[in-house]
Amino acid sequence: MIGFRREGDALVAEFEEVEVALVSSLVAQVDELLGGGQVGVAPGPSEDPFDAWAGEFGDGVALDDADPVIARLFPDPYPDDPVASAEHKRYTRDALRRGRVDDAQHVLSDLDATQGGEHPLVVDLAHAEAWIKTLNGVRLSLAVRLGIESDADHRGLERMSPRDPRYQVVAIYDWLAVVLESLLESL
Amino acid sequence: MTPAGGTAVAERPAEVTADLTGWNTLVWDDPINLMSYVTHVFVTYFKFSHAKATRLMMQVHTEGRSVVATGTREEMETHVNALHAYGLWATVERSE
Numbered sequence: 001m002i003g004f005r006r007e008g009d010a011l012v013a014e015f016e017e018v019e020v021a022l023v024s025s026l027v028a029q030v031d032e033l034l035g036g037g038q039v040g041v042a043p044g045p046s047e048d049p050f051d052a053w054a055g056e057f058g059d060g061v062a063l064d065d066a067d068p069v070i071a072r073l074f075p076d077p078y079p080d081d082p083v084a085s086a087e088h089k090r091y092t093r094d095a096l097r098r099g100r101v102d103d104a105q106h107v108l109s110d111l112d113a114t115q116g117g118e119h120p121l122v123v124d125l126a127h128a129e130a131w132i133k134t135l136n137g138v139r140l141s142l143a144v145r146l147g148i149e150s151d152a153d154h155r156g157l158e159r160m161s162p163r164d165p166r167y168q169v170v171a172i173y174d175w176l177a178v179v180l181e182s183l184l185e186s187l
Numbered sequence: 188m189t190p191a192g193g194t195a196v197a198e199r200p201a202e203v204t205a206d207l208t209g210w211n212t213l214v215w216d217d218p219i220n221l222m223s224y225v226t227h228v229f230v231t232y233f234k235f236s237h238a239k240a241t242r243l244m245m246q247v248h249t250e251g252r253s254v255v256a257t258g259t260r261e262e263m264e265t266h267v268n269a270l271h272a273y274g275l276w277a278t279v280e281r282s283e
Contacts, residue, residue, distance in 0.1 A: 077267045077279050092268050099272055129231070136224060136274045143219040151218045177221055184223050 001052045002183035008124050011186050013179075017117040022172065023179075026138045028106050033069060033141070035061030061097065069141045073100070100137060103130035128187060135180045142173045146183035208282075212256040212266040216247050216275040228273045229255065232266075257282060 003013040012137050017021070063070050074093055076085035098107045106127045114121050146169060147156050214225070221260045222244055229240035233255065246253040255277075256266050270277035 033269075073271075073274065075271060075276055075278070077264065077271075077277070079278055088264060092264075096268065096272055117218050132224070132227070133273055136220065140219055140274050147219055152219050178223060181223055187227075 001182075002178065003179075004123070004186035006186050010034045011123040011125065011128060011131075011183065013121045013123075013182065015111075015114060015117050015121050020111050020114055020117045020121075023135075023138075023176075024108060024143075024178075026172070027107050027111075027134055030069075030134075030137055030141050031101060031104040031108070033064075033067070034073075034097050034100050034104075035063070037048060061094070062140065063093070063097065067125055069144045072140050072144050081114065100133070103137075106130040107134045123183075128183070131183060132180065135176055139176050139180070142169060142176070146170065146173065190211050208258050209283045210258060210260045210263040210281050211254045212261070212263045213252050213278050213280060214255050214270065215278065216251045217276050220275060222248060225275065228270065228275060232269050232273070242253075254282075 001016065001019055004011045004013040006012075024067070065071070075088065076082070076095060077088050078084040107130060110121060110123055110127065110131070113119070145164060146153075146156065146157060157166065158174075160167055160170070195217070207222070224242045225244045225247060226237070229243055230237055231237045243253050243255055256263065260279065265280050267277045
């Protein structure tokens with residue numbers, strides 16, 4: 001990867017083919033977990049007032065609450081009050097979920113436009129926040145899967161043997177931090 | 188019986204004020220979100236100066252949590268939603 005730089009109203013970076021495939025795959029995995037993955041559907045909030053209404057009243061995609069990644073992406077606003085937390089989530093979670101799915105579509109579409117890293121990755125400034133939130137969401141999901149709950153956990157993982165099956169995942173997790181930092185610095 | 192009603196009357200608006208603004212938005216430390224990322228969210232969402240955003244981020248990092256906003260319960264829930272959209276670990280609590 002050659003890091004992001006500002007060019008007019010866009011942030012431009014260069015990703016290798018394998019990096020485009022990797023980020024696309026990770027974003028698609030989170031997207032799928034959130035009930036997205038409808039390729040070709042234009043991102044953005046629904047213009048159909050009934051859809052918007054149905055979504056607002058929690059008639060959206062059911063998420064797997066037992067999945068710790070879902071728990072991390074949708075934390076309890078009232079940790080000591082499960083009733084208040086559940087009530088709050090009932091009215092807000094689907095909008096959050098749809099926001100993440102829309103953001104992921106922007107990221108996947110920008111990655112797709114590089115044609116496997118043949119062309120530079122161009123992120124319109126209007127999509128910068130979608131990219132930032134999505135890359136961070138991928139890092140959150142990887143951290144949950146790796147069991148990173150403290151700085152010590154992370155340091156421990158960085159000392160693991162290259163033969164450990166998690167070794168590659170930790171390398172990807174750390175590389176995504178570099179990508180995200182580069183994006184933030186280019187703003 | 189109090190000699191004059193002045194004291195009681197003066198106390199009531201104070202209670203009303205406390206009830207309307209007696210909620211905090213907290214952000215908790217986690218080992219995942221990058222320091223630059225947390226600062227970016229505070230600047231972008233709350234429109235804090237870079238200096239204030241950095242100070243609050245450092246407080247989260249070193250003290251484990253920081254109160255980033257105070258106001259009505261409804262306002263705090265709006266903030267928490269926005270912070271959750273960014274993947275920050277944010278909660279609402281009654282202010283002491």
